[in-house]
Amino acid sequence: MAPKLSEDEIDDLLYFARTGDKAEFNALKDELCKRENVREGRLLEAAREEESGNGILHMAAANGHSDLLCELCKSLYAPTGPQNPELLSILNSQNKAGNTALHWAALNGHLEAVKVLLEEGADPTITNQRGHDAVFEAEVNDKREVVEWVLKEGGEVLESGVAGGEEREREGEEVGDEDEGMEEGSGKEDVMGEDGVAGEGSAKLEKKLGEMDI
Known part of the structure; x- marks a missing residue:
C-alpha cells in the first residue's frame, strides 16, 4: 500500500533533496x-511532485548532491546485491x-552525481520526450567533462545507445518550472538547457566515439 503523504510533506522531502540537507x-x-x-x-516512489513528476533523485541529481544520491541508493540495496x-x-x-535523474545530472555538468547514478545502474540510453538521452543533453549544454567521462567509461552500452546517428530536430525551447532545480547559493535557476541544432550533437558524439578507445 502506498504511503499517504501530504503535499507539504512531499514538498519538504523534495526541498531537502534539492538543497542537499541530509540531516x-x-x-x-x-x-x-x-x-x-x-x-x-x-517512500521515494510516492514523493513526487504531481505537476512535473519530479522525484527526490531528480532534485538531488540536478544540484549535484552525489553523497545524498549514494546514500539513497545504498538504502535500496537488496540482500542479494546492490542492483534490484x-x-x-x-x-x-x-x-x-x-x-531521468541522470539527464539532470548530466546536463548540469555534475560529474560526481553522474558517476554515482551510472555505477548504481542508471540507464544512459533512456530518452526524454525530445528524443534526447542524458549524454546528448550534456553535449548540447557544453558539459564536456561529463560527455568525455561517460563515453570513455560507458563502453559498448553507450556506443549503441547515445545519439545513434539519429537526426534531432531543434526545438529551441527552455524547459520551464516543470523541469528545474536550484543550486543552493547560486542565485540562479538550474534548468534543463536548450536543444541543439538538428543532428549537430549526434555528429559530435559519433566523432568522439570514433576517436576514443572504448
Missing part, C-alpha cells in the same frame, strides 16, 4: 517511513518531460 531529509524520511510503516523505496528491480525502477524513473 533534515533523513529525519523526515525516517519519521514518515515509521508512521506509514513502509520501506524507503516506497526496485532500485533500478527508481533510478530510471522519468518525470513528465521524460527526464
